[in-house]
Amino acid sequence: MPDVRATASVLHLDLDAFFAAVEQRDKPSLRGKPVVVGGTGGRGVVATASYEARVHGVRSAMSTREARSRCPHAAYLAGRFPAYREASVVVMELLRSLSPLVEPLSLDEAFVDLAAAGLPDLEVDTVTAVAQEVRAELHRRTGGLTASVGLATSKFMAKVASDLDKPDGLVVVPPGSEPELLRPMHVSVIPGVGPATTERLRRAGLHQVADLERVSLEELVRLVGRAHGTSLHELCRAQDDRPVVAEREAKSVSVEGTYETDLTDRRLMEGLLTRQAGEVAARLAAGGQSGRTVSIKVRLHDFTTLSRSATLDSPTDRPAVVARVARALLADLDTSGGVRLLGVGVSGLADWVQDDLFGGTGVTGVDEEVVDLPTEVPVDPRRHRTAWAPGADVVHDHHGRGWVWGSGRGVVTVRFETAETPPGPVRSFAVDDPALRHWTRPDPLDPADGETTAAEAPTAVPTENPSPAPTPPS
Template sequence: MRPQASVLHLDLDAFFAAVEQRDKPSLRGKPVVVGGVGGRGVVATASYEARAYGVRSAMSTREARARCPHAAFLTGRFEAYRGASGAVMGLLRSCSPLVEPLSLDEAFVDLEQAGLPDLEVATVTAFAEDLRVRVREVTGGLTASVGIASSKFLAKVASDLRKPDGLVVIAPGTELETLRPMHVSVIPGVGPATVERLRRVGVHKVVDLEGLSRDELVRLVGQAHGHSLYHLARAEDDRPVVAEREAKSVSVEGTYEHDLTDRRQMESILTRQAGDVGRRLKASGLSGRTVTLKVRLYDFTTLSRSATLPAPTEDAVTIARLARSLLADLDTSAGVRLLGVGVSGLADWVQEDLFADQADQDEQEAEPLDDRPEPEQSGARPAGPTWAPGVDVIHAEHGRGWVWGAGRQVVTVRFETADTPPGPVRSFRADDPALSHWRAPAVQEEVADRDDA
């Protein structure tokens, strides 16, 4: 570990849902769920108001609706999220040249490179307090939780301690004192399956884990995971903050609180992840030939399967189709705790219309986290525009708003923006020529090519 608390971890609170609440005044302070809204949908993020009802990420939308039927269920608006993320990452890079993004909503910052007069606790605390104020300013009101410590592991632990909108600094020399009383699940990679294995041998807290030898941990959870737990239980983590470098691959993965067993739910998650990968490839002007599926089973066995295309692609539909086909060859009946999709063999050109005959069918099945109009549940594509809940629209007479709901050839819009009070609700024919989708003007944005955590 470092001798000073010089690693900062910043995590934007309930990011997707917070952006929706920022841009939709009528939803502020109310439950909001972002993700797939159809029968096969999966929750991407829930606001803290929705979490109070037990809604969580990776839960099926069907279950989320049962738990919190009065929530606003919205599809994602990736451009809005990327814009907010770009503003925050730009702010962090203005503070230190060493910024390691983990995903759109979190990053590590090396404070040794931040030009601070010293790295005493009072100094880094004042820096973090000012940083949180500046995050609010550049994002239009979003909040961030910040942790600072002598290692990446403990900085991330610290940022979780006072969510939302919290700040915790773990002073040098107090790392073990802070860590020992915590439940073992605070350690990365310790999910329900590992928690149960440790419980059976009487290990509940980090202090209990610290009492196990390296060999005992290897026997319990395997070689790599056992060595990792041995060191992290002793607060030992010397990983550096690594700034972005040329990407060898672009991937997205997620670890889930409860093991996944529903195959259709897994396919929906992969489809959303493939959408994220495809957008990041396009934003970076890249494509790739090899699509890789990563699956971590309930017992921590990690499986990887890949398929190589005859030519590079950045098409999310193609990536999703291959990822789902790779999943079909695996036995996941006992439970899955991690899923991921990646593309490697990167190039700066694309073979157009690859698998074009398959694209229409896959698009109808997909529920990606973006603002593309979704097909109606009947499966038949209407002749006019389609409308997904939450997407931005503009009306020739009433101005800008967002889709409250749609069905039976009627679309209901609430007319409001981030800069207005809660607005009125109006309904229109789905093919009303005065109503159209609205997109923010294009802005110059940086896109992280590192893997999401």
Template sequence: MRAQASVLHLDLDAFFAAVEQRDKPSLRGKPVVVGGVSGRGVVATASYEARAYGVRSAMSTREARARCPHAAYLSGRFEAYRATSAAVMGLLRSCSPLVEPLSLDEAFVDLARADLPDLEIDTVTVFAEQLRDRVHDVTGGLTASVGVASSKFVAKVASDLEKPDGLVVVPPGTELELLRPMHVSVVPGVGPATVERLRRVGVHTIADLQQISEDELVRMLGKAHGHGLHQLAFARDDRPVEAERETKSVSVEGTYEQDLTDRKLMESLLTRQATDVARRLRKSGLSGRTVTIKVRLYDFTTLSRSTTLASPTDDEAVIGRQARRLLEDLDTSGGVRLLGVGVSGLADWVQDELFAAEDDPDPEAASEGSATPLDRAATAVPPPPDPSGGFRPGNDVVHDEHGRGWVWGAGKGVVTVRFETAETPPGPVRTFAVDDPALSRINPVVTD
């Protein structure tokens, strides 16, 4: 650990939902849920008003609607989220050259590289308070919770302690006092399975964990996990703040309205996803050796299978072939809700499959722009017209007469719009035909 509290972790509170409440005055102070809006969807973020009803990230939208039926369920506007995130990350980089984004809504900042007179507790506390105020200004009103400590682990723990809109600075030397009463699940990498293993041996808190020897943890959890857990139990974390985080994987997945039971259709979907993954790899100048598929079954059981190639690839035919082979080992007879393909073990170079067997044709994999037999089978029956006209809850729209607004709901050939923006008071609601030529979708208006 560092001798000073010089690692800052900033976490934007309920980020996606907060952006929606900022831009939609009628939703301020009310429950908002962002994510998949259908019953097959999954919650990405819930506002604190929705969390009061038990709605949480990664919960199915069906369960969220049962817990909080009066919330606004929005499909999300990633342009607005990216623009807001960019404003925050730009602010952080103006403070220190060492900023490590973890996602759109959180990042580490190395205060040892910031322009501060010293790293005394009073100094970093004042800096963090001012930073939160500046985040509020550059985002148009969003709040952030901040933790400052002598390591990344403790700083991240600290930022969760007084959410939302909180600040916790952990003086050096007090880390163990802070951690001991906490549940072991606060340690990164300790998920439900590890929690259960530890519970079986009487370990519930970090204080309990400190009583277990490293050798015993290694026997229970394996060398890497056991050693890492033992180190963090004693707040030993010397990981640096890294300005450029290496891309670990590239993946594409989809959740489906109806359970998939047709294996040929699943294979076709995996083929298409493999093409998308390959395109993204090439665009980034990357390739990868490990192909993984993710399958979520009808009962929410999530399975994954992976295989490692002899050399890196960015070829959609290769990725698709491996993905389909991995699917062969899984029992999907009960139905599948989600399918995904990913490539990891990334490198910035590609070596052709020198040892690929020519007698292993891949008739189902097609060159870009052509249809495979599976594609043709999957698209033989044209889909019915979309009764929502492509409008999704939360979309930004503009009407020739009424001006700017957002989609409250759509279906059965009509779309309902509330006409308001971040700069106006709550506005009126109007309903139109989905093919009304006066109504169109627009890119979001982002508050400076």
């Protein structure tokens, strides 16, 4: 049985409705109102919903179409990843100032090992006071964002604790109280227990964690397999000795896009894969990495997802090589029925590069996989330079900075306000008005000038009947 800490010195921090909260912070007119961030077209998927939208039943990974039917009065925004990364960097720097052992899980979530923080002691009162100070400082540094925090003896229990009092909550699980807290909970609270495992356990009469606790290791292994059964046997007893790891090694780098209409033109698909390959290669080069396995992901019109991969003789970060392999992999697939999603990825990462000197792909093996109905949130492509994505930052020569309220039929509507101003006025312009252009904040992970022209700015895909601008709040 794993050795578990004797102190509640693992902190799990989860920023509340992160993307939506950043949008509300930066757009004063949306504060206290429902906001949904994600794909804004008919095939979009919700990435994050504010708590004001959640009360109407809007949830992450829900289709945007269903979200609009549940909460038609929400602001539906395409997302601004530089703004999210900027906030994330502030939060992670705060956590690293507390402890050298910080394990980011995503932009908005991290574990912190307080045992490495040099605290005078690790008693419950001490770690609770530290967590309260972290939450207050986070709120101050990020301009009003909040986080839910859990403290416990393990990563598993800290994650469970942070989910118990959302949003803006703090829950400490005193050492020794873990089984009592877990027993009434549904089995799905345990990592890895998804719908399929939940159904298998239900058929065996196992609904709550307490039910799992009464089952032998051998029976759990018979039900769900050795690795999963062993994990369930330990976690239902709150046995988790996984350390907080400061650096999580990237396993792969990938880029993908979901399209408003099914793609049938093979040359267009090859062009999109080539562009995605360039983005992947640029990210590899920026990180001083390369990879041997190039893969593509193709979601067909019927939601079947096909994956193909090829392994090179040596690692590469060259966009031409990645693109050439990606196009070759696409050639083997039947896409005549239409394609909804395309993606390129590179795995088998290394910190050195040795391409074939004569420009060949050096492919040594091809693997394939078919997966139905994946769960990741798709990302809208950026294939129309004059589109104005809802929520995008803009600047006007006379009115200053604002954001896109909505667009369609040759008109873009902008609300002129920022995080530092009160709710501002709304103005409409022709989509090609030369005085209006996109404004891009410096990306902390990719420093650049703060302003781009409208022709250079990343945008979402326009539709034939764009969503109308939401009615400005009175």
